Amino acid sequence: MEGKIAAHQNDAARASQLFREVAADGQSEISLKWEAQESLARLYEDEHRPLDAARQYRLSLATLESARSSLHEEELRLPFLGNAPTFKMTIFTFLWIKVQP
Numbered sequence: 651m652e653g654k655i656a657a658h659q660n661d662a663a664r665a666s667q668l669f670r671e672v673a674a675d676g677q678s679e680i681s682l683k684w685e686a687q688e689s690l691a692r693l694y695e696d697e698h699r700p701l702d703a704a705r706q707y708r709l710s711l712a713t714l715e716s717a718r719s720s721l722h723e724e725e726l727r728l729p730f731l732g733n734a735p736t737f738k739m740t741i742f743t744f745l746w747i748k749v750q751p
Contacts, residue, residue, distance in 0.1 A: 653686065657693055664679050665693055673709075717737040 672678050672686035682721035691706035 653689060657689065662693060662697060666690060669693065680713060683712040685719065687713055
């Protein structure tokens with residue numbers, strides 16, 4: 651949450667630091683890691699750093715897929731995947747428009 655506040659206040663350096671800390675913290679919940687990676691990707695996108703943004707989007711997608719595959723009960727998977735199609739479309743659109751040679 652602090653990272654999003656820093657990003658909203660245009661403190662990109664602080665936001666980046668906070669997002670990276672959460673993403674790298676082995677004690678962070680996987681949903682927080684995924685959100686931090688996605689937020690960092692969006693921050694990089696706003697800073698016109700498409701290669702860094704693409705790397706973070708790919709990491710966040712891998713984190714999402716890892717979390718999804720760790721859920722063994724179908725009733726847990728369905729709510730978890732509710733945001734996945736929108737998120738995947740965001741990544742696809744970014745990679746296709748910004749990163750394609």
